[in-house]
Amino acid sequence: MSQIQNKVCDTIPYELVHNKIIIPVTINGVKTKYIVDTGGKTGTMYDIALEMQANAAGYTRISDVNGQGQNYQEAYVSNVSIGNSYQIKLLKTMVLPKDPFFTDLGVAGILGGDAFSQSVVTFDSRYRIMVINYPYRPEKLKLTDGVPLLDETEYHSFVTVKQEEQTMKILFDTGAEGFLLYSIQDYNRLADISDIKETNHAHGIVSAGLAGLGSPVEIKKLNIPSRIMDKEFTNIGCTTSVMNETIIGVDLLKYGKVIIDYMRKRFFFLPFEKGKTDMGGAPVLWNVSILPRNERFEITTIWDSMKDQVSFGDQVININGTSLSNCPMSQIAIEEIMNAIPGDTGYIIIKKDNQERKIEIKKER
Numbered sequence: 234m235s236q237i238q239n240k241v242c243d244t245i246p247y248e249l250v251h252n253k254i255i256i257p258v259t260i261n262g263v264k265t266k267y268i269v270d271t272g273g274k275t276g277t278m279y280d281i282a283l284e285m286q287a288n289a290a291g292y293t294r295i296s297d298v299n300g301q302g303q304n305y306q307e308a309y310v311s312n313v314s315i316g317n318s319y320q321i322k323l324l325k326t327m328v329l330p331k332d333p334f335f336t337d338l339g340v341a342g343i344l345g346g347d348a349f350s351q352s353v354v355t356f357d358s359r360y361r362i363m364v365i366n367y368p369y370r371p372e373k374l375k376l377t378d379g380v381p382l383l384d385e386t387e388y389h390s391f392v393t394v395k396q397e398e399q400t401m402k403i404l405f406d407t408g409a410e411g412f413l414l415y416s417i418q419d420y421n422r423l424a425d426i427s428d429i430k431e432t433n434h435a436h437g438i439v440s441a442g443l444a445g446l447g448s449p450v451e452i453k454k455l456n457i458p459s460r461i462m463d464k465e466f467t468n469i470g471c472t473t474s475v476m477n478e479t480i481i482g483v484d485l486l487k488y489g490k491v492i493i494d495y496m497r498k499r500f501f502f503l504p505f506e507k508g509k510t511d512m513g514g515a516p517v518l519w520n521v522s523i524l525p526r527n528e529r530f531e532i533t534t535i536w537d538s539m540k541d542q543v544s545f546g547d548q549v550i551n552i553n554g555t556s557l558s559n560c561p562m563s564q565i566a567i568e569e570i571m572n573a574i575p576g577d578t579g580y581i582i583i584k585k586d587n588q589e590r591k592i593e594i595k596k597e598r
Contacts, residue, residue, distance in 0.1 A: 241352070241367040243316030249361060250338055251565055252410045252483055256363065258344065259314040260324075261285045268335075269363065270343040270492065271390045272406025272480065276327035277310065277342040278335060285310045290325055305329065315348070319365045324348060333525075337565045343408060346388030348494060353494045362536070370494055379492070379499035380462060390493055391478070392500045395460040397427045401414070402478055404418040405491065405500065409482035412512065413471035415455055416479040430456040432470075432598055434514040437522060437534025437545060448477055449545055452534065454515050462503040464489065470515040470598070488521070515598040519571060521581070523549050525562040532583070542592055543583060549584035550589070 248255040254269040263285050265412075277285070287308035301419040313321040329335075329342055335484040355364040355425050364371070368560060383402060390405040401419055409427060423429060433454035438447050453473045459466050461481070466488075474480065496525070518587035521543060522534035530549045550557055553574045577596040582589055 238569055240369070241316075241318045241365060243318050243365045245316045245363045245365065247361055247363055249358075251312070251338075251568070253338060254356075254363075254407050254483065255338065256315065256344075257341060258341075259312075259313045260341075261313070262309050262379070263343040266339055267342055267344040268338070268340050268408060270406070270408030271346050272329055272404050273389075274345040274387065275324060275343060276305070276309075276329045277344075278329050278331055280331065281341040282308055282310065282326065282328050287326065287328070287452060293509050310358040313348070315344075318367055319349070319352060319367065321351075323516075332559075333486060333563055334565065344491070347595060350388050350495045352545045353492065353496065356486050356491045360492075366485070368496070370497075371492065372494065372503065376494075376497065376499055379494065379501040379502075380445050382495075382498040382500050388495055394462075394481075395459060396423065399423055399427055404476075404478050404480050405485065405493075406480045407486075409484045410484075411459065411471070411482045411516070412484035413459075413469050414474040414476065414480040414482060415457065415471045416476055417451075417453075417473045417478050418477060420453065420473055425457065428458055432534055435472075435534050436540070437532075438524065448575070449474065452535075456514050461485070462502045464502065464507075465509045467509055467511050468514045469506050469512045472516070482534070517577075517596045517598055519594055520580075521594055521595050523552070523571070523581070524564055525567070528562065530557050533559050536597065538597065539592075539594070547585055548585045549581050550584050553579040 245256050253349050255266050258265055258267050262524070263281070265281060287310045290307040290309050307326050309323050310326055311323050313324045335342060349368055353366040372558055379574060380392050383393065391402055392405065393400050394403050399443055420429065431453050435452040437449050437452060455471050455473065457469045457471060459469055473570050475597060488510060489502050492501035518596055520536040520539045524533045526533060532543050532545060532547045532549060535545060552570045555570050580591055580593050582591050
């Protein structure tokens with residue numbers, strides 16, 4: 234990527250839609266929007282990359298949130314403008330297939346840390362802004378106020394955090410929902426020697442990634458204490474993931490300002506409040522999850538209280554009185570229907586062997 238010219242201090246208001254940070258971007262005259270994803274590499278859907286007159290640049294292989302590896306064509310796009318002054322002459326992007334989630338959000342793709350490699354990026358959720366500085370850090374911020382970024386090649390935000398007396402490598406990923414996705418590898422390594430409490434268990438798909446839905450796996454719901462730099466968090470409720478590293482998601486921004494100095498490889502977390510923060514324990518979730526799969530809507534995660542009621546892959550045709558017959562094959566559409574259910578109980582209707590069955594569902598820790 235070419236150097237950024239002149240001194241830059243740009244404030245960019247962002248939208249937060251379905252827990253994704255979305256900003257306007259202009260590439261080669263094409264005005265569009267991207268998700269800011271500090272845990273990923275820049276990627277653009279094929280049809281929009283064509284419109285931007287992207288030039289082919291080989292292939293790359295990445296793993297998504299489900300641990301699924303996939304090869305993607307890469308291309309160069311030119312004349313990238315983020316904000317008023319941060320401009321990149323040439324940026325490499327993965328070329329992604331058309332993605333209904335991106336289409337629903339009205340975005341071209343994701344901007345990874347590689348797009349900001351010549352800058353210092355500040356996320357401030359109180360004002361819903363990103364601030365891009367180049368070549369200097371924000372005023373009064375010292376290198377010693379931060380911790381090293383561990384990954385020096387892909388511009389991913391890997392840092393070390395403490396869990397009681399143990400240290401672990403985590404990825405700060407604005408593309409990940411929630412506060413914490415705990416690596417099953419870290420769970421297996423630390424469960425016996427730290428204060429981790431398992432509160433529930435499921436079988437299913439963690440989430441939809443760039444490569445689509447993953448294979449079903451064992452999922453644990455946990456309560457965990459952790460320290461991020463000088464800030465102590467207790468009773469962090471989370472679920473396990475199949476990624477190699479534990480992920481701190483976009484919800485960290487609710488608790489403090491995050492600054493990533495990509496040029497000097499430093500990470501800063503400036504909490505809004507000092508002292509311990511009690512995170513309230515295991516998350517309250519519906520005891521089944523439903524996603525579009527196989528051109529229909531299927532049950533994709535089953536918590537223990539439902540394992541004798543439904544099976545993975547059962548077709549769902551109705552959620553709490555809302556027929557899915559005309560529902561678009563969209564994760565966002567299903568989440569909106571589930572989120573609209575009043576209270577902590579509802580029902581689904583599944584269709585199996587041409588028989589329909591109504592089943593109660595509930596929210597639980």
